[in-house]
Amino acid sequence: MVDIQEISAYLEQTLPALGINKKRELLRLLFEIIKRDGACAGRWLPAEKNMTFERAKSHLLRLRYPHSYASAPKNAFYLPKLEMDPAQRADLTPRPFYPKHIYIEASVQDSALTQRARQTFPQADFQVCSGKEKVGSARFSRRTETLLIHREKYDFLKPCPCSAGNAGCGYNLINLGFGCRFECEYCFLQQYQNLHAILLPANVQDFLDKIDGAHFNRGPFDRPRIGSGEFTDSLVFDELTQYSAQLVPFFRTRAHLQFEFKTKSTCIEGLLAQGGAENVVVGWSVNAPAFIEKVEHFTPSLAQRLQAAAQVVYAGYRVGFHFDPVVPFEGWKNAYAQAACQIADAVPAEKVAWVSVGLLRFSRELKKAVESRFPENTILDGEFLLEFDGKMRYPEVLRQEVYAYLVPLLQKLFPKAVVYVCMEKPHICPACFAG
Ligand code: SF4
Incomplete structure (x- = not known):
């Protein structure tokens, strides 16, 4: 230190x-x-x-x-x-997800999700509440001690908020949940989430009701894409939420759309039980194994993620991969090339719907949160500069070098997939679409 x-x-x-x-x-x-x-x-x-x-x-x-x-x-x-602030330091003691306090909004106290929570966490202190007020722990690091099951009223469907000046890939979001039990050192929720709890909506059907009739931009993809992993990992709580049991049948009958579960988890039991759907893509966030080990605390290894990917492909889903965030540490070319080859060995190339690449970037506010929570981090050691959209990014010349190396490699390994770069200026990677 x-x-x-x-x-x-x-x-x-x-x-x-x-x-x-x-x-x-x-x-x-x-x-x-x-x-x-x-x-x-x-x-x-x-x-x-x-x-x-x-x-x-x-x-x-x-x-x-x-x-x-x-x-x-x-x-x-x-x-x-x-x-x-030493009080904000992340608690990296391995532990199962078992909230101490579970708040249930009165209007969803008879929901299936509430019943499952009562069965899954019988030792928790359950309280019926009228809203989000007074819910949550004092510190972000203790967010998993509190679970709120609620009825979402406003935020059902929206375009991905790609920052100003970037091209945008047409992605659309339904935010099924807020908060995560993993501890990735770069996670934006550390600075963004002000209610220190895990929030799970019980009214999934209200989200789905907004989809039919909505207008979607499809970007460079053959069909519009909708995903659920903006403020949480799409599958990390699926055993409890069983959202997959509602989402897969819904999208299976809407072949003009495609839905993505974006995850680092191996919680695929719910997906396997649904039996697969061509237009449902399970998108794994991937990285070099050493980076995962050091920076993405509590998450499964790359090998475990790929084992899960092979299983969902076998069940009839397609998969996606997100090399995000790429960090150009010493030896990055070999490390990322090996990770890409590991993926190509694990799943058939024709089942890979898309691959994205994005270098580490973050809001300036996140810098202080990471310093307090992970004082020994190495991710902030790079030469980050305040960029055009108010984000901290590596210098453009380095970003171009990384994209110029990784994008053609990924295009070669996954010829049927759309390979794109995430949250970048359109000119940064002439070889691919910048979303
Ligand atoms: S998996 Fe995603 S949401 Fe969860 S801690 Fe990591 S970056 Fe954050």
């Missing part, structure tokens, strides 16, 4: 006249350099007689952003105040 007090004391001693904001920026830069490269503050900012803030800052920026310092606009370097 980097000793922030030590860096602060060093700055006091080396540049004693610094104002608060200037000191904050140098502290942030030294912290990030030491976290990534080790050593101590004096190694990176040797004491010099005539050192000024400006010289110190440009020296440290050059060290922190060796590949992009010269070309990036100066306002692309995001240097927020260091505010690590």
Whole structure:
């Protein structure tokens, strides 16, 4: 762990006249350099007689952003105040999902989902409530202690909120659930979810009722795509929710549409029980095995995900794969090429409907959440710059290099699949569609 007090004391001693904001920026830069490269503050900012803030800052920026310092606009370097809150640290103790408190909205207290929750978690404290008020744990890290089964009233069907300036792939969302029991270090819910609980709607039919008659954009795909994995993993709670038992029969009779379960889980029993559907795609988020092991806590390994993928293909579903987030760590080319070959070995290429690629990107607010929850993370060590849409991204030249390598490789391995890049400017990958 980097000793922030030590860096602060060093700055006091080396540049004693610094104002608060200037000191904050140098502290942030030294912290990030030491976290990534080790050593101590004096190694990176040797004491010099005539050192000024400006010289110190440009020296440290050059060290922190060796590949992009010269070309990036100066306002692309995001240097927020260091505010690590140890109380927010993620709890990585393995444990089953077993909420302590289960709140049931009065209008769904007789639903099948409520009954299953009562059978599955008999030790939980059940309370009937009138809404989301007063529900949830104090901290995000304790969100799985609370489950709310509710009736969704407004947010049924919407286009994927691809950020401004990106092309958009026509994806459509039904948000069946909010919150997840996995602990991926990059997960945007850490900063986005303000109700620290798992929310599951009991009125799935109300979502499905919005689909017939709706107008959908199909993007570069043969049919419009609808998915459910924006604010949760589509299958991680399926044993409890049994949403698959409603979704698969519904979409099976609507061949002009395709539905995607987006997941990292191996919770496929519900899907297998439904017997397959050509227009239902199970889309696995995939990554290099070492990255999964280190960063996607509590999730199944790549081999386990692919075993599940082979089973759903055998049952009659098609599959998709999302290389997202790609992180260009040392040796990334081999690692991602091997993962792609592992997928090609596990499932027949003609059953792969689509493959997406997206490099790690995140809102600036997420940076602080990740620092507090995963202080030993390495995912923030990259050269992230504030980009056109307000997101932190790798420099464009690196993104182009990754896409130029991975996209043709994936197109070759999966010739029938639509290979596309996610949340990117249209020109970033001329070889494929940018969604
Ligand atoms: S699986 Fe998805 S929703 Fe769940 S923690 Fe990981 S990134 Fe977040």
